[in-house]
Amino acid sequence: MPVFLKLVFRNRLAGAGAIIIAALVLTCLLVPVLPLADPDQTDTAHRFIRPFSEGRLLGTDHLGRDLLSRLLWGTRLSLAVGAVAALLAATFGTLIGVTAGYFGGRVDAVLMRGVDMLMAFPYILLALAIVAALGPGLLNALIAVAAVNVPFFARNIRGISAGLAAREFIDAARLAGEGHLRIILTELLPNVLPTIIVAVSTTIGWMVLETAGLSFLGLGSQPPQADLGSMLGEARPALITAPHTLVVPGLAIFVIVMSINLLGDGLRDALDPRLRSGALARPSPVTLIERAEVPAARAAPGFLDLDALDTRFRVGRRLYKAVNGVSLSIARGECLGLIGESGSGKSVTALSIMGLVASPPGVITGGAVRLEGEDVLALPYAALRSLRGRRVAYVFQDPLSTLHPLYRVGDQLTEAMRVHDRITDQEARARAIELLDTVQIPNPAERLSAYPHELSGGMRQRVGIAMALANDPDLIIADEPTTALDVTVQAQILALLDQLRRDRGLSILFITHDFGVVGQLCDRVAVMYAGRIVEEGPTAAVLAAPAHPYTRRLIDCVPELGGGKRALTAIPGLPPAVDSLPEGCAFAARCDRARDVCRTGTLDLAQTGGRAVRCLFPETTATEDRA
Amino acid sequence: MARYILFRLVSAIPVILGITVIVFLIMSLIPGDPAQAILGAYATPENVARINRDLGLDKPMVERYFIWLGNMLTGDFGRSFSLNRPVLDEILERFSATLVLASVSLLVCSLIGVAAGVVSAARQYGWADKTITFAVLIGISIPSFFLGMLMILLFAVKLRWLPVSGMFEIYGGRGPGDLLRHLVLPSVALAVVATGVVARLSRGAMLEVLRQDYIRTARAKGVGEGRVLWGHALRAAMVAILPILGLQAGFVLSGAVYIEVVFQWPGVGRMLVDAILKRDILLVQGAVTFVAGCYVLFNIVVDVAQAMIDPRIKA
Numbered sequence: 039m040p041v042f043l044k045l046v047f048r049n050r051l052a053g054a055g056a057i058i059i060a061a062l063v064l065t066c067l068l069v070p071v072l073p074l075a076d077p078d079q080t081d082t083a084h085r086f087i088r089p090f091s092e093g094r095l096l097g098t099d100h101l102g103r104d105l106l107s108r109l110l111w112g113t114r115l116s117l118a119v120g121a122v123a124a125l126l127a128a129t130f131g132t133l134i135g136v137t138a139g140y141f142g143g144r145v146d147a148v149l150m151r152g153v154d155m156l157m158a159f160p161y162i163l164l165a166l167a168i169v170a171a172l173g174p175g176l177l178n179a180l181i182a183v184a185a186v187n188v189p190f191f192a193r194n195i196r197g198i199s200a201g202l203a204a205r206e207f208i209d210a211a212r213l214a215g216e217g218h219l220r221i222i223l224t225e226l227l228p229n230v231l232p233t234i235i236v237a238v239s240t241t242i243g244w245m246v247l248e249t250a251g252l253s254f255l256g257l258g259s260q261p262p263q264a265d266l267g268s269m270l271g272e273a274r275p276a277l278i279t280a281p282h283t284l285v286v287p288g289l290a291i292f293v294i295v296m297s298i299n300l301l302g303d304g305l306r307d308a309l310d311p312r313l314r315s316g317a318l319a320r321p322s323p324v325t326l327i328e329r330a331e332v333p334a335a336r337a338a339p340g341f342l343d344l345d346a347l348d349t350r351f352r353v354g355r356r357l358y359k360a361v362n363g364v365s366l367s368i369a370r371g372e373c374l375g376l377i378g379e380s381g382s383g384k385s386v387t388a389l390s391i392m393g394l395v396a397s398p399p400g401v402i403t404g405g406a407v408r409l410e411g412e413d414v415l416a417l418p419y420a421a422l423r424s425l426r427g428r429r430v431a432y433v434f435q436d437p438l439s440t441l442h443p444l445y446r447v448g449d450q451l452t453e454a455m456r457v458h459d460r461i462t463d464q465e466a467r468a469r470a471i472e473l474l475d476t477v478q479i480p481n482p483a484e485r486l487s488a489y490p491h492e493l494s495g496g497m498r499q500r501v502g503i504a505m506a507l508a509n510d511p512d513l514i515i516a517d518e519p520t521t522a523l524d525v526t527v528q529a530q531i532l533a534l535l536d537q538l539r540r541d542r543g544l545s546i547l548f549i550t551h552d553f554g555v556v557g558q559l560c561d562r563v564a565v566m567y568a569g570r571i572v573e574e575g576p577t578a579a580v581l582a583a584p585a586h587p588y589t590r591r592l593i594d595c596v597p598e599l600g601g602g603k604r605a606l607t608a609i610p611g612l613p614p615a616v617d618s619l620p621e622g623c624a625f626a627a628r629c630d631r632a633r634d635v636c637r638t639g640t641l642d643l644a645q646t647g648g649r650a651v652r653c654l655f656p657e658t659t660a661t662e663d664r665a
Numbered sequence: 666m667a668r669y670i671l672f673r674l675v676s677a678i679p680v681i682l683g684i685t686v687i688v689f690l691i692m693s694l695i696p697g698d699p700a701q702a703i704l705g706a707y708a709t710p711e712n713v714a715r716i717n718r719d720l721g722l723d724k725p726m727v728e729r730y731f732i733w734l735g736n737m738l739t740g741d742f743g744r745s746f747s748l749n750r751p752v753l754d755e756i757l758e759r760f761s762a763t764l765v766l767a768s769v770s771l772l773v774c775s776l777i778g779v780a781a782g783v784v785s786a787a788r789q790y791g792w793a794d795k796t797i798t799f800a801v802l803i804g805i806s807i808p809s810f811f812l813g814m815l816m817i818l819l820f821a822v823k824l825r826w827l828p829v830s831g832m833f834e835i836y837g838g839r840g841p842g843d844l845l846r847h848l849v850l851p852s853v854a855l856a857v858v859a860t861g862v863v864a865r866l867s868r869g870a871m872l873e874v875l876r877q878d879y880i881r882t883a884r885a886k887g888v889g890e891g892r893v894l895w896g897h898a899l900r901a902a903m904v905a906i907l908p909i910l911g912l913q914a915g916f917v918l919s920g921a922v923y924i925e926v927v928f929q930w931p932g933v934g935r936m937l938v939d940a941i942l943k944r945d946i947l948l949v950q951g952a953v954t955f956v957a958g959c960y961v962l963f964n965i966v967v968d969v970a971q972a973m974i975d976p977r978i979k980a
């Protein structure tokens with residue numbers, strides 16, 4: 039509990055809310071012993087005295103009654119009524135919710151049907167109907183407000199109870215032959231209680247508001263007894279002549295409700311793990327770039343060069359080095375494979391190129407991405423945006439989640455052209471059909487009006503590729519484009535990409551975890567482990583004679599090159615957490631060739647001709663001629 | 666789509682029946698002799714006899730329910746004793762006034778609320794987000810009847826920009842311009858809370874959507890940020906926002922009761938309060954059933970709109 043309170047108070051507004059409420063409750067408890075005037079003592083000679091007059095701190099109302107006294111007594115009554123209504127609603131709601139959730143089946147169906155019916159009313163109608171039947175009065179208003187809120191509690195608590203009722207400890211209790219009532223009271227209720235407490239504390243404000251509303255309408259507390267609502271109601275006729283009689287109780291309700299809302303929001307935030315982990319952060323249009331220095335351009339720039347690229351994830355105070363000094367180069371018309379396990383940083387590398395890493399939490403902290411020698415990361419947003427899709431296009435892994443679910447494929451395709459090109463509807467449509475034809479989708483004209491969920495996985499990925507081709511880019515970055523597909527479709531998509539590359543002179547950066555795929559498509563391959571390149575070289579040479587132990591393991595994972603089921607289970611152990619990279623070789627913990635020296639110092643990527651390896655005791659001396 | 670609409674309409678029948686049962690049960694809570702309660706001050710012996718005959722009040726409960734239901738199905742909601750006219754006529758007249766007020770408010774809260782939510786999400790933790798979040802907190806904490814009176818004080822009494830109350834000027838009014846002038850204050854006062862709720866939930870829905878892969882795809886295509894937010898993201902977020910708007914309709918209808926009282930708006934809410942104070946039970950019973958039924962129908966409209974923006978929902 040103290041941890042929990044700490045969380046609440048860390049949210050300053052919630053803390054303020056808690057303090058105001060505590061102060062209010064305390065004052066209300068003390069009201070009977072405070073030296074206050076009689077709240078119901080009328081004094082018609084002194085009506086509508088303004089606030090801050092002598093002896094009348096808040097002035098008097100239309101009957102000359104002391105407003106301060108009435109305010110405090112009224113607040114006391116309103117808070118009490120609100121709290122009782124919340125407790126009543128919670129009690130009955132819990133009763134219904136727990137019963138429905140615990141027993142399930144028909145009991146659940148019947149009870150929840152009833153709850154649904156109640157929720158089909160605009161809530162106040164129900165409250166008014168109840169007050170109409172029982173007659174106006176504070177007690178009846180309280181009953182009405184409580185009754186109207188029962189369904190909200192019932193539904194909420196049913197959900198949790200149903201979840202709990204399916205858990206083992208409840209089953210265990212049932213098997214042990216305990217009675218239903220006993221199980222509910224001793225096993226279920228204690229687990230539901232925290233939710234109930236939070237729900238009650240956050241709805242008291244609502245209840246105060248509702249009962250005040252009914253009193254305001256004259257349906258709640260009856261004179262001379264006053265709660266805040268009826269004070270407002272009585273002030274209404276004198277609205278223009280004596281506005282203070284209105285403002286005093288109005289502000290009081292506002293302060294009560296607001297402080298309860300503040301506290302409620304604070305509680306909710308404190309309990310929401312997603313908020314703390316930053317999982318609800320909004321990714322900005324471009325990855326945050328905070329480069330201390332930019333490495334010098336290469337003497338002989340390739341088509342796309344990555345120079346010592348550093349991309350990190352900032353989560354709270356921790357820093358994860360997702361991409362750690364990665365340098366790569368792709369020539370025109372070349373296909374480079376970037377391979378590694380999930381979490382190796384290969385996808386982050388790919389997304390960094392066009393500033394598409396989600397930030398927060400991503401930050402590019404160093405290095406450069408150069409497209410024909412020009413530093414992409416230094417470009418203003420507009421210039422970077424015009425490169426995206428036009429010169430460098432992406433194909434992502436799972437086209438079901440990467441295509442917009444609510445837009446027709448045709449519209450998504452033509453949009454890709456329109457953001458870079460001013461073209462007419464007909465032109466766009468014609469080009470879209472042509473593109474779908476290029477990626478071998480049958481009946482392309484008809485498919486334009488399909489939604490992604492209406493296509494098969496393979497067709498969707500073809501659409502993804504067509505979209506990437508829409509502006510005739512120079513480079514396609516394909517991030518595991520075939521992983522979500524079955525093997526035959528995978529082969530077709532690979533063949534398609536290969537053909538497009540040859541036809542159009544495309545460069546491709548192909549991200550994968552599968553050496554079999556690399557073997558079919560890529561000229562060169564770079565292997566990534568824990569954010570670093572550990573081996574690089576021509577595909578054939580690397581496949582024939584892997585130098586890094588990790589590369590060899592990856593190749594061993596492929597049962598039979600180019601076919602069969604591939605599972606990445608053969609490498610024992612897990613990659614290290616990238617926030618705490620060990621000294622020396624990051625692979626040491628899983629390496630069967632590791633010796634003590636591997637765990638000290640830093641390892642460089644040793645170049646020999648066209649190959650490079652980051653290992654002290656490579657499997658073979660890396661040479662190209664074994665290819 | 667036609668099939669879907671039909672399906673939703675048919676599935677609304679049990680809900681509406683359920684509503685009538687609930688209203689009937691609540692009304693049977695009335696202590697004492699129902700005829701006496703309904704007639705109140707008008708309980709002359711012949712009136713008692715007549716109402717017992719018309720409503721079957723001396724019959725058992727189940728039978729009474731079906732008589733009531735049958736009467737309503739033929740458009741007979743009974744007669745209001747305090748107003749001395751058919752309940753249905755009065756409800757229809759009053760409900761149209763409420764409908765004007767509530768729909769303008771709903772429109773205001775949808776447009777401003779959603780826009781504020783989008784901006785807030787787009788500038789998460791920036792000053793715009795903080796300002797909106799704070800405004801939302803105030804908006805959802807202030808009682809609408811208090812706010813309404815403050816607005817009257819400021820804009821109608823002090824500044825004299827807008828009329829104090831009513832739906833039309835008593836003399837010479839009735840034009841659409843006149844209606845509009847009278848609508849501004851009450852519809853805004855009514856919309857404030859709902860706007861806050863919509864803004865808050867829209868922000869959440871947008872943040873959820875902005876993390877999705879297809880937003881990254883749009884950016885990777887080179888789509889500009891404005892289009893990403895107001896097109897791709899909002900379109901997807903609407904799937905979550907629309908039901909919220911549907912719920913707000915209920916809250917706006919509820920809040921209308923207070924606002925109608927504050928602004929002397931001749932709507933069904935004010936009529937209900939008067940009817941309760943005068944113990945005009947038949948009027949209350951009829952109005953509650955009628956409005957709740959309309960609300961159910963409105964939610965069908967929302968569901969259909971939902972199916973229209975989301976092709977994955979199929980009839």
Ligand code: SF4
Nearest residue numbers: 623626629636653654
């Ligand atoms: S450096 Fe040592 S631990 Fe690392 S891969 Fe090479 S042999 Fe294994």
